[in-house]
Amino acid sequence: MTIKVGDKLPSATLTTMTADGPAPIKTDEFFAGRKVVVFSVPGAFTPTCSAKHLPGFIEKAADIKAKGVDEIACFAVNDVFVMNAWGKSAGAEGTVTMLADGSCAFTKALGLEMDASGFGMGIRSKRFSMIAEDGKVTALNVEEPGAFQVSTAEHALTQL
Incomplete structure (x- = not known):
């Protein structure tokens, strides 16, 4: 079942890169008591992403x-090393926190996975954005396949 506005985000462990190497991030802790804009892409270093x-x-x-x-x-459903390299190459440091869902556990728990095997990518995340406040979804924007309209930063700004 796909997560929806009003739902609590599922518990999962993502990974981020720190100065000491890869570190786990528990979603329960990451989203607790905070307002977070989060977006997911089918893959790091892919064209639209x-x-x-x-x-x-x-x-x-x-x-x-x-x-x-x-x-x-x-x-994204990529490993932490790829997400870190992508963030560095894009200049995301200090603005966007790069998180890896390498095993696709969080994506599957959200119900937002897609099969990109036809493109040689396996199971990945759909393109989407959401706003979460204290671990609860207050806005969710899932793109249609191939689209890039409702998950943009500009659209997120209209929802804040």
């Missing part, structure tokens, strides 16, 4: 945070 999705949130980070957002996070 790299040219538009992540750059849009980097460019609009100050505007988003000015609306009372504590953190902006991006996750």
Whole structure:
């Protein structure tokens, strides 16, 4: 079942890169007591994700945070090393927290996985964005396959 507005985010463990190497991030702790704009992409370094999705949130980070957002996070079904390299190459440091859902556990718990095997990518996340307040979904924007309209940084700004 797909998560919906009003639902509590599921418990899962994502991974982020720190100065000491990969570190687990428990979603219950990450989202607790905070307003977070989170978006997910089918894959790091893929065309729309790299040219538009992540750059849009980097460019609009100050505007988003000015609306009372504590953190902006991006996750994908990629390993932490790929997410870290992608974040560095895009200039995300200090603006967007890069999170890895390497095992697809969080994505599957959200009910937002898709089969991209036809593109040689296996099971991945659908493209979406959401706003979560204290671990509860207050806005959810899932793109139709191939679309890039409702999960943009600009659209998130209209929902804050």
